[in-house]
Amino acid sequence: MTADQIRAHIDPIRHEFAEPRSLVLPALKFAQTEKGHLTREDLEAVSAATGFSAAFVESVASFYDRLYLEPTGTRVVSVCVTLSCMLRGADEVWERLCDREGVSHHGGTTGDGRITIQEAQCLGYCDRAPCIQVDADETVGPMTPESAGQLVDDLRVAPAPDEFWR
Amino acid sequence: MADYAPVDATVDNLVTFELNGRTVSAPPGTMLVDAAYAAGVEVPIFCYEPRLGPPIGACRMCLVEIEGMRGLQTACNTPVAQDMVVTTNSPNVKDAHDGILELLLVQHPLDCPVCDKGGECPLQDRTFRFGPGKSRFVEPKRHWPKPLELSSRIALDRERCIRCFRCVRFSQEVAQDGQLTMQERGAASEITTFSGDAYEARFSGNIVDICPVGALTSIPYRFVARPWEVTNTPSVCGLCPVGCNTELTTREGDLKRVTGRDDPNYAVEEGWLCDKGRWGYDIIHSPTRLQAPVIREAAGDRTASLEDTLPAVAGLVAGRRVGILLGGGATLEEAGIALDLASGALAGAVVSRLGIPAGGLSALRARPSADLGEIDEADVVVVVGGDPAAQQPVVELRLRKARRFGATVIGAGPRPHALETLGEFTRSAPGALADAIGTFGAPVAAAANPVVLWDEADLAADPAAVDALDALLSGTPNARQIELGTDVNGAGLQALGISTDGVLAAIADHALDALVCVHADPLGAAGRTAWADALASFDGPVVALATHETATTARADIVLPAFTMWEQDGTIVSMTGRAQRLRPGAQGPDEAAAGWELLVALAHYLGAPPVYRTAAAAFAYTAARTPALAGLTADVIGTEGARIGTRPDVSDGSRGVAEGAGLELVATHDQFGDVQTADSHALRTAFQPPAVRVHPATAAAGGIEAGALVVLTSPIGRSERLPLIADDRVPEGVVLAPLGAPGAPVEGALAVDRHRIRVRMERG
Known part of the structure; x- marks a missing residue:
C-alpha cells in the first residue's frame, strides 16, 4: 500500500x-x-x-497479535483461550481444530494456505464461551470441536474478502 | 557510565529530607536516586540514565520505602520533597532488590567469565552487592542465536539483555536516529532495528557504553581484554576541534578501546562520543603509518634510526633561514617549542600555521563565549553557517538536546545540513550571510539565554557577516557565542599568536633555505596548488614530521615519524577555547617519538638545549610566555580542562575576496568522509565516499547528468574527478564539495586562505 x-x-x-x-x-x-x-x-x-x-x-x-509481519492464510481464525472459554472447553476446541487442520498446537497456517489458526486472549464473549472470531468479524459461540471444524470448512469455500480487516 | 546526575548543592531553596535516618538536602526537582548518591547512599539502578531524558522506571531496581506512600516507590522518577522520610536499607527494600534481581537474571545466561562486560558490569556488580546470591529458577533458560551483529561494530547478545530500554532511548531521544526499537512484547521483547537492518548511525557506539549488561559489546573490542588487565587513561579526542573527553584502554602497551569517561565532562561532550572518535583509533596501525625515519637521497629512499636522522636534520637546518609550518593538529607543546626554536636555536625562523586566517575573526572570538554544555540551557540557539553534524559531530547531540528542552533553533547558511530539521533555517547565498544575521536580531534580543554558533570558514570568507554578527553579539549582552572551528588545535595555535601568513610567502620570495613541517601537510591541504607551485621551485631541504604518509611526506627529504594523539602527552585547545590534555594510551612505533620530543631533541642537536625536558614543563614554559595561556599548567588543566584567555589579534589573510566565475564552491569537511575515516578498518561501513553536489537545475544547465564524473576548475587550480550528485536542497549556482577526502580531491581548487572561489564544472 x-x-x-x-x-x-x-x-x-x-x-x-x-x-x-x-x-x-x-x-x-x-x-x-x-x-x-x-x-x-x-x-x-x-x-x-x-x-x-x-x-x-x-x-x-x-x-500486536492482530498485525501480521508474516503472510497468513486467507482467513484468520482466533480461538479464545482465556479463562471463561477455557473452563467451557476451549482447550479441547483448540487442540481438535489444530489436529484436524494439521497445524501444531501453537497454531499456524494450513497446508493449502487458506486458514490461519491462532490463540486469542479474551474476546469479550464470555457469555458465549468457548468462542471463536474470524478475522475482525463478529465472534461466534458457544463452539464445539465439531462446529469449529464446520466453521473452518465453510470459510474454506467462501470467497476471499475484498479487504483484510483483522 | 554516568549513572547518577551531578547534584548542585550550592543553590538556594534546598529541600531537606530524611534518608536512612540522616538529614539530607538537595535542590527541588532532584530525583531521589541522585540526591541519595550525592549523600553517599547508592540506590541501585539499571534503566535510569539522566542523560537520556526523563526517567521511565522500567527496571524497578531502585525501589525504596517512603513514609506515607503505599508500597515501595521507584527512586529514579520520584523527586525529593520537603520532610520526605526515605529508607533504602530496610528488610522490605532488601526483599525487593532480591526479587527484582532474581527476575532480571531469570533469562540472563550468567556467562560472566566469557562476557566482555564481566568485571565492569553494573548487573554483575549490583547483583553481588544487592542481589539474593541464589536463584530459585531451575528451568532451562532461553537461548538465542548469538551474537547478532547490530552493525559491523556492535554485537548484540540478546539473552543477556534485561530490557532496560537505555539503548532504545539513546537512539530515539538523544541521537534521534530513530533506528533502534524494542520489538515484540513481554518476555519475547528484543532490541532490533527496522527489518534487522544494520544500525548505521554516527553515534551508535554510545549504546555500548550505556548498556548496563553485556548485551551490547563493541566488535573491535570483543574478547580483546579483561578489565583487570588494562589501564584506563583519561585523554581527549584529537580528531576534530570539539575536543571530546575520552578514556583510553591500554593493554600491553597497545590501545584497545576508546570510550566516553565514567565521569563525563558535562561542559563538552557529556560522555557521548561520535563513532569516529570511538573507533577511529585503529588508524594508528594503518598501512600508511610512518614507522621509522626516511631519508630521501639521490640514490633512493632509505630508512634510518632516529638517532642518525635527528643530527642529519639539525645539520640541514642549522644556521639556515628556516620556515616552520604547523598543522592544525600540532599541540601547544609542539607549537611552543617551534616558537622557542625560532627565537633561539633557529633564530629568525618563520613560524606559521596551516588553516583559516584569524584576521577579522578576533572580534567575534573576543565576545563572551560558552562551552558546549551551555547550549542545553539556551532558550534560543542560532547556527550561522557551517554544517556541525558533519564537521563537529557531537555538537549535533547538544543541539538536539537543547531542542528537546524546548529551545528555539534558528539559523542560516549556504549549505543544506542534517540539523536544519530542528528549526527554521534559511539558505543564504555564499558570502551573503549578513542579511540572514540581520533577521536574528529580534529573536536573540528577546531571548533570556541565547547562544550563537558560527562557522569559522564561512565567517572568515564573509567580512560583512562578521560585522553583522559582531553587531548582533555586542547589542545583546546576554548572548554568548561558540565557534564551530575547523582545526583540531586551531584555537591553541591562534592563542600563541601564530599567523597563517609567512612561510608560503617566504618560500615564494626565496627567503627560506629549509622547510620543517610539523604535522602539516601543505600539499594535501586547501590551497595545495599554491604550495605545490612554491615547493616546485624550492630547492632547500623539506623535513616532514608526521604520523602518517601524506603528499608532503612523499615530497620531503627527511621524514620524521611522530606519535599520534593517542600515543603522546600534549595539550590541545578545543574550538570553544578549552585547553585539554592528551595522555598516552598506547606505545608508538619504536623508531618514532612524540612530536614535542623530536623538536626538543632537535634543539639539543642544534646545540641549544631547552630548559624543559617533559611535555608538562614545555607547556608551562610556553604558557608563561603567552598571555592567552596565563596561569595554565598541566595541573590546572587536569582531567577536565580549563578555558584559555582572549587570543591575540592577528591580521592575516585576505578578507572577502571572491575570485573566478561560474559556480560558487562551498566546501564541507565531513568527519565521516575524510582520509582518517577512510583509513580506519572499524569505520569502513561508515565511510561516506566523496562526491560533489549541485542542484538538479545546475547540473542540467551544465549538461551533466547525476553520477557523471566532474572536475571543478577555479582560477587557482583544478579538483580531481569526483562523482556528481543532484540534490534539490543545494541552492542553484552553488557546488558543494568535500574537504579532507582521501587524495584531497578538491583542495587544489581552493585558495590557501579559503577565500571565496567560483569554479567551472566540467565532465571529467
Whole structure:
C-alpha cells in the first residue's frame, strides 16, 4: 500500500487522536487490509504517512497479535483461550481444530494456505464461551470441536474478502 | 557510565529530607536516586540514565520505602520533597532488590567469565552487592542465536539483555536516529532495528557504553581484554576541534578501546562520543603509518634510526633561514617549542600555521563565549553557517538536546545540513550571510539565554557577516557565542599568536633555505596548488614530521615519524577555547617519538638545549610566555580542562575576496568522509565516499547528468574527478564539495586562505 493511500485514510480521523503516535495503529490496520499482512514496503509507507520512523512503526506492529509481519492464510481464525472459554472447553476446541487442520498446537497456517489458526486472549464473549472470531468479524459461540471444524470448512469455500480487516 | 546526575548543592531553596535516618538536602526537582548518591547512599539502578531524558522506571531496581506512600516507590522518577522520610536499607527494600534481581537474571545466561562486560558490569556488580546470591529458577533458560551483529561494530547478545530500554532511548531521544526499537512484547521483547537492518548511525557506539549488561559489546573490542588487565587513561579526542573527553584502554602497551569517561565532562561532550572518535583509533596501525625515519637521497629512499636522522636534520637546518609550518593538529607543546626554536636555536625562523586566517575573526572570538554544555540551557540557539553534524559531530547531540528542552533553533547558511530539521533555517547565498544575521536580531534580543554558533570558514570568507554578527553579539549582552572551528588545535595555535601568513610567502620570495613541517601537510591541504607551485621551485631541504604518509611526506627529504594523539602527552585547545590534555594510551612505533620530543631533541642537536625536558614543563614554559595561556599548567588543566584567555589579534589573510566565475564552491569537511575515516578498518561501513553536489537545475544547465564524473576548475587550480550528485536542497549556482577526502580531491581548487572561489564544472 502506498503512503498516499494511507494518508487518505488517516487524514479524516487525525483529529480524533490527541497523541500523534496513536495514529500509527489505525494506519497499520488499514495498510494490512491490502494483503492481509504487512510487508517492509507497507511499514515504510506507514512511516512516511505518519512521520514516525520505520523502526518505531515496526515495533508497534510487532507488539500486536492482530498485525501480521508474516503472510497468513486467507482467513484468520482466533480461538479464545482465556479463562471463561477455557473452563467451557476451549482447550479441547483448540487442540481438535489444530489436529484436524494439521497445524501444531501453537497454531499456524494450513497446508493449502487458506486458514490461519491462532490463540486469542479474551474476546469479550464470555457469555458465549468457548468462542471463536474470524478475522475482525463478529465472534461466534458457544463452539464445539465439531462446529469449529464446520466453521473452518465453510470459510474454506467462501470467497476471499475484498479487504483484510483483522 | 554516568549513572547518577551531578547534584548542585550550592543553590538556594534546598529541600531537606530524611534518608536512612540522616538529614539530607538537595535542590527541588532532584530525583531521589541522585540526591541519595550525592549523600553517599547508592540506590541501585539499571534503566535510569539522566542523560537520556526523563526517567521511565522500567527496571524497578531502585525501589525504596517512603513514609506515607503505599508500597515501595521507584527512586529514579520520584523527586525529593520537603520532610520526605526515605529508607533504602530496610528488610522490605532488601526483599525487593532480591526479587527484582532474581527476575532480571531469570533469562540472563550468567556467562560472566566469557562476557566482555564481566568485571565492569553494573548487573554483575549490583547483583553481588544487592542481589539474593541464589536463584530459585531451575528451568532451562532461553537461548538465542548469538551474537547478532547490530552493525559491523556492535554485537548484540540478546539473552543477556534485561530490557532496560537505555539503548532504545539513546537512539530515539538523544541521537534521534530513530533506528533502534524494542520489538515484540513481554518476555519475547528484543532490541532490533527496522527489518534487522544494520544500525548505521554516527553515534551508535554510545549504546555500548550505556548498556548496563553485556548485551551490547563493541566488535573491535570483543574478547580483546579483561578489565583487570588494562589501564584506563583519561585523554581527549584529537580528531576534530570539539575536543571530546575520552578514556583510553591500554593493554600491553597497545590501545584497545576508546570510550566516553565514567565521569563525563558535562561542559563538552557529556560522555557521548561520535563513532569516529570511538573507533577511529585503529588508524594508528594503518598501512600508511610512518614507522621509522626516511631519508630521501639521490640514490633512493632509505630508512634510518632516529638517532642518525635527528643530527642529519639539525645539520640541514642549522644556521639556515628556516620556515616552520604547523598543522592544525600540532599541540601547544609542539607549537611552543617551534616558537622557542625560532627565537633561539633557529633564530629568525618563520613560524606559521596551516588553516583559516584569524584576521577579522578576533572580534567575534573576543565576545563572551560558552562551552558546549551551555547550549542545553539556551532558550534560543542560532547556527550561522557551517554544517556541525558533519564537521563537529557531537555538537549535533547538544543541539538536539537543547531542542528537546524546548529551545528555539534558528539559523542560516549556504549549505543544506542534517540539523536544519530542528528549526527554521534559511539558505543564504555564499558570502551573503549578513542579511540572514540581520533577521536574528529580534529573536536573540528577546531571548533570556541565547547562544550563537558560527562557522569559522564561512565567517572568515564573509567580512560583512562578521560585522553583522559582531553587531548582533555586542547589542545583546546576554548572548554568548561558540565557534564551530575547523582545526583540531586551531584555537591553541591562534592563542600563541601564530599567523597563517609567512612561510608560503617566504618560500615564494626565496627567503627560506629549509622547510620543517610539523604535522602539516601543505600539499594535501586547501590551497595545495599554491604550495605545490612554491615547493616546485624550492630547492632547500623539506623535513616532514608526521604520523602518517601524506603528499608532503612523499615530497620531503627527511621524514620524521611522530606519535599520534593517542600515543603522546600534549595539550590541545578545543574550538570553544578549552585547553585539554592528551595522555598516552598506547606505545608508538619504536623508531618514532612524540612530536614535542623530536623538536626538543632537535634543539639539543642544534646545540641549544631547552630548559624543559617533559611535555608538562614545555607547556608551562610556553604558557608563561603567552598571555592567552596565563596561569595554565598541566595541573590546572587536569582531567577536565580549563578555558584559555582572549587570543591575540592577528591580521592575516585576505578578507572577502571572491575570485573566478561560474559556480560558487562551498566546501564541507565531513568527519565521516575524510582520509582518517577512510583509513580506519572499524569505520569502513561508515565511510561516506566523496562526491560533489549541485542542484538538479545546475547540473542540467551544465549538461551533466547525476553520477557523471566532474572536475571543478577555479582560477587557482583544478579538483580531481569526483562523482556528481543532484540534490534539490543545494541552492542553484552553488557546488558543494568535500574537504579532507582521501587524495584531497578538491583542495587544489581552493585558495590557501579559503577565500571565496567560483569554479567551472566540467565532465571529467
